[in-house]
Amino acid sequence: MTTTNTRDLLKEVKDIVTQCDRCGTCLTVCPLFGVKDVEAASARGKNNIARAVVEGGFKPDAGVLEAMNFCLLCRTCIDNCPSKVKTDEAMIALRQYISDRQGGPGVKYRALGVMMKKRNLVKFSAGALKVVRKLGLGGLVPFGMAPAPFTREQYLSRFAGPAALAGEPPAARGAVVENAKVAYFQGCGMRMMFPEAVADTLAVLGTVSTPRQVDNVCCGLPHLAHGLREDFLALAKENISLFAADDIVVSDCASCAGTLKHFGAYLADDPEWQEAAKAFSAKVMSLSEYLVKAGYKPRQRSSAKMTFHEPCHLGRGQGIKKEPRQLLGAAGDFVEMAGADTCCGGAGSFHTDYPEIAAAILDKKRANIEKSGADIVVSECPVCLVQMNKAALKSGGRFKVMHISQVL
Amino acid sequence: MINEAIREKLRAAVGAENVLDKDLDRFGYSYDSSFIPLLPANNPDIVVRPSTTAEVSAVLAIANEHGIPVTARGAASGRTGGSIPVRGGISLSLDRMTKIIELDERNMMVTVEPGVRTIDLYNHCAAKGLFYPPDPASWKMSTIGGNVAENAGGMRAVKYGVTSNYVMGLEVVLADGRVITTGGKAIKNVTGYNMTSLFTGSEGTLGIITKVLLRLIPMPKVRNTLQLMFPSLDDACATIHGMLQAGVVPASAELMDKMSIQAVARHRKLDLDQAIEACVIIEIDGEDEAALVKQASMIEQIARGFGVSEVRIAASPKEAEDIWAIRRGLSSAVGALAPTRLGEDISVPRDAFPEVVRRIKKIAEKYNLPIAVYGHAGDGNLHPSVLCDLDNPEEAERVHKAVDEIFAAALAVGGTLSGEHGIGMTKRRYIADALGEDGVAALKAVKQALDPKGILNPDKIW
Numbered sequence: 056m057t058t059t060n061t062r063d064l065l066k067e068v069k070d071i072v073t074q075c076d077r078c079g080t081c082l083t084v085c086p087l088f089g090v091k092d093v094e095a096a097s098a099r100g101k102n103n104i105a106r107a108v109v110e111g112g113f114k115p116d117a118g119v120l121e122a123m124n125f126c127l128l129c130r131t132c133i134d135n136c137p138s139k140v141k142t143d144e145a146m147i148a149l150r151q152y153i154s155d156r157q158g159g160p161g162v163k164y165r166a167l168g169v170m171m172k173k174r175n176l177v178k179f180s181a182g183a184l185k186v187v188r189k190l191g192l193g194g195l196v197p198f199g200m201a202p203a204p205f206t207r208e209q210y211l212s213r214f215a216g217p218a219a220l221a222g223e224p225p226a227a228r229g230a231v232v233e234n235a236k237v238a239y240f241q242g243c244g245m246r247m248m249f250p251e252a253v254a255d256t257l258a259v260l261g262t263v264s265t266p267r268q269v270d271n272v273c274c275g276l277p278h279l280a281h282g283l284r285e286d287f288l289a290l291a292k293e294n295i296s297l298f299a300a301d302d303i304v305v306s307d308c309a310s311c312a313g314t315l316k317h318f319g320a321y322l323a324d325d326p327e328w329q330e331a332a333k334a335f336s337a338k339v340m341s342l343s344e345y346l347v348k349a350g351y352k353p354r355q356r357s358s359a360k361m362t363f364h365e366p367c368h369l370g371r372g373q374g375i376k377k378e379p380r381q382l383l384g385a386a387g388d389f390v391e392m393a394g395a396d397t398c399c400g401g402a403g404s405f406h407t408d409y410p411e412i413a414a415a416i417l418d419k420k421r422a423n424i425e426k427s428g429a430d431i432v433v434s435e436c437p438v439c440l441v442q443m444n445k446a447a448l449k450s451g452g453r454f455k456v457m458h459i460s461q462v463l
Numbered sequence: 464m465i466n467e468a469i470r471e472k473l474r475a476a477v478g479a480e481n482v483l484d485k486d487l488d489r490f491g492y493s494y495d496s497s498f499i500p501l502l503p504a505n506n507p508d509i510v511v512r513p514s515t516t517a518e519v520s521a522v523l524a525i526a527n528e529h530g531i532p533v534t535a536r537g538a539a540s541g542r543t544g545g546s547i548p549v550r551g552g553i554s555l556s557l558d559r560m561t562k563i564i565e566l567d568e569r570n571m572m573v574t575v576e577p578g579v580r581t582i583d584l585y586n587h588c589a590a591k592g593l594f595y596p597p598d599p600a601s602w603k604m605s606t607i608g609g610n611v612a613e614n615a616g617g618m619r620a621v622k623y624g625v626t627s628n629y630v631m632g633l634e635v636v637l638a639d640g641r642v643i644t645t646g647g648k649a650i651k652n653v654t655g656y657n658m659t660s661l662f663t664g665s666e667g668t669l670g671i672i673t674k675v676l677l678r679l680i681p682m683p684k685v686r687n688t689l690q691l692m693f694p695s696l697d698d699a700c701a702t703i704h705g706m707l708q709a710g711v712v713p714a715s716a717e718l719m720d721k722m723s724i725q726a727v728a729r730h731r732k733l734d735l736d737q738a739i740e741a742c743v744i745i746e747i748d749g750e751d752e753a754a755l756v757k758q759a760s761m762i763e764q765i766a767r768g769f770g771v772s773e774v775r776i777a778a779s780p781k782e783a784e785d786i787w788a789i790r791r792g793l794s795s796a797v798g799a800l801a802p803t804r805l806g807e808d809i810s811v812p813r814d815a816f817p818e819v820v821r822r823i824k825k826i827a828e829k830y831n832l833p834i835a836v837y838g839h840a841g842d843g844n845l846h847p848s849v850l851c852d853l854d855n856p857e858e859a860e861r862v863h864k865a866v867d868e869i870f871a872a873a874l875a876v877g878g879t880l881s882g883e884h885g886i887g888m889t890k891r892r893y894i895a896d897a898l899g900e901d902g903v904a905a906l907k908a909v910k911q912a913l914d915p916k917g918i919l920n921p922d923k924i925w
Binding site: 076 | 487488490492494496501502503540580601605730791792794795
């Protein structure tokens with residue numbers, strides 16, 4: 056998986072997609088097929104287009120690339136597939152193969168890739184978005200990328216619970232953090248769009264450890280997903296070096312944490328990096344995973360009725376399902392909504408590439424949030440939060456949206 | 464073959480947004496869940512997606528006028544190529560006809576459109592305490608139209624029968640676009656030929672089913688699941704026969720051979736005693752818990768008499784579901800063992816089950832091919848799966864000979880070519896062996912009468 060050698064990529068695709076026996080189970084769960092019921096939109100459809108490419112039935116051209124891009128990488132199909140066909144990996148590999156052949160992934164993804172590769176550009180965007188939000192101009196930024204924040208202060212004043220005003224001291228340190236050096240991995244999405252939540256994450260982490268703040272680079276998922284594997288690997292190596300001295304790396308972005316956990320696999324064939332990558336991935340935790348392991352107790356219990364939107368990269372991606380719910384149960388009146396683990400349609404830049412499809416998927420999510428009667432929908436991924444904010448807006452403010460660190 | 468003027472007519476018939484003709488889109492309607500190679504692709508020239516009977520009728524009138532092949536398709540979860548548009552033309556995708564038109568509780572019947580998924584139909588009826596028993600393994604994705612067209616079976620056939628046992632009537636669009644209805648809600652009905660039965664299992668070759676009237680039965684009040692492990696496959700079969708003869712009719716009795724169990728073990732981290740040669744999963748149902756306990760203890764007693772090595776009686780619905788998940792995931796788990804899996808579907812008299820399994824194992828040895836066997840031992844329907852690599856020409860040759868002999872073995876013990884998957888494309892060449900030349904000629908005469916231009920699902924069955 057470490058090389059962009061095109062033949063290896065095709066073999067990678069082939070090994071995955073030939074496992075599909077076209078039973079059609081995925082058609083019943085694929086969120087995209089749920090809103091666009093054309094075979095090519097489904098996991099089965101795309102896996103078999105990919106197989107036809109491998110076997111010479113289709114030229115690996117821009118049309119096929121577009122078909123492969125039409126995937127949320129949400130892994131719902133894999134969860135349900137009797138043969139566990141790894142559709143997301145097949146899509147990523149074939150995107151890479153076609154990108155390599157045509158000299159790049161196309162202007163849009165290349166521009167995004169360049170931006171996300173540079174710390175300074177990410178920081179500049181974060182600053183610009185902050186100014187935009189301060190001026191109350193968030194609505195002018197397309198795709199809801201500058202959501203109006205609902206801050207922790209507002210949350211506490213509205214849903215003041217018994218402990219909220221008492222200023223209860225932070226809980227004692229949990230076992231996992233005894234003497235462990237904890238570092239915070241700040242994702243680009245969190246940095247750019249949810250600086251208030253980042254501050255709350257650091258505050259929460261600060262109660263159970265002394266998190267080291269690192270000037271990390273992008274996790275590389277946007278690059279990996281869209282045909283820029285070399286960039287992804289370069290970013291991975293830089294991040295591995297940056298966190299070499301830490302014992303635990305915590306991210307409050309599910310996609311970042313999920314990606315970081317895969318560095319070991321993606322660099323497994325690289326003799327120079329394999330060990331460091333494996334060691335790095337082993338110390339990555341998502342925020343809720345870490346907090347539960349550290350025995351964290353929420354700073355207050357509020358009266359808010361809260362539900363959890365489970366990010367694909369948290370639940371299916373990392374198997375972290377119980378932890379956020381456990382934390383929310385301690386922080387307020389937690390209620391499980393129907394379809395909590397269904398993709399919200401955000402999926403990295405998918406919601407900007409296919410806004411209407413993403414909106415149709417989100418409408419189902421919004422209906423489930425409304426049905427749950429929750430005051431607040433909580434999540435642990437910035438792109439999900441962007442989507443949730445759009446849903447909140449459309450629901451006419453029937454619920455608020457918060458990052459998990461803001462309610463704990 | 465379909466010129467622009469005809470395309471325009473089709474668009475007018477169903478709405479332009481319900482017609483697909485780009486290459487990547489057409490390819491998606493070229494395959495099903497059979498082992499027919501993906502390439503060269505059997506692309507339809509056009510995919511047409513009607514929403515009403517009137518639209519289906521309009522499409523067929525156009526197709527018949529111009530002699531365009533029409534292949535009906537639901538979820539394409541079939542295993543014999545039934546929905547593959549092998550001669551191009553129109554893929555008539557019925558998956559948008561998803562209305563449950565009426566649940567008639569007093570007559571205990573339900574009327575549905577063909578695109579309704581089997582599981583949705585089941586759940587809809589179950590909510591009212593009514594039971595639609597047929598449960599093909601693909602019931603989560605398969606559509607009822609496809610179930611009727613293939614006369615799908617399932618695991619509950621031993622007690623409750625197959626799809627055709629529940630079809631009371633149909634609305635069918637004939638090849639030229641005329642619409643007929645067959646059967647009805649009257650239980651006794653000998654008015655004219657039994658056209659309902661004729662269309663059921665006709666694999667889309669005689670007409671397009673646009674409505675299905677199904678009878679329902681009261682939902683069994685309680686169910687439970689047992690898992691039995693045997694050191695001998697013969698004894699596993701003998702246990703099932705013993706149960707049936709003793710009057711304990713299980714809702715289903717599924718048998719898996721050693722290779723099948725091992726395939727599932729790979730997926731599910733099942734601890735497997737190497738001495739186990741067969742696993743039987745049994746569902747029992749009844750009026751109350753006492754009835755279940757009685758059935759379970761009778762089954763256990765019979766199984767002990769045949770040397771069962773492990774009896775597991777589910778203690779909770781979750782455990783029952785866990786046991787069934789093993790069976791439901793089996794087909795794909797076996798498929799994952801080799802580059803190609805030729806999963807067959809033969810059906811034999813119940814008492815010939817052990818004999819045909821023995822013959823299949825001999826065939827496996829003769830051609831040096833792993834063949835996993837599992838199936839519905841309660842009703843004699845089994846699925847031998849030849850695990851192979853068809854990209855290897857020498858192996859492919861052996862595989863084809865082995866499959867020929869498997870069908871010959873089924874016929875030799877008084878069985879038939881298909882229990883529940885249909886003939887489709889994959890078993891065409893054996894049909895005369897099963898029915899005889901005159902038998903096939905009779906099928907063709909029926910076909911000629913109903914579809915004189917031969918537009919409906921051509922090159923299937925024979």
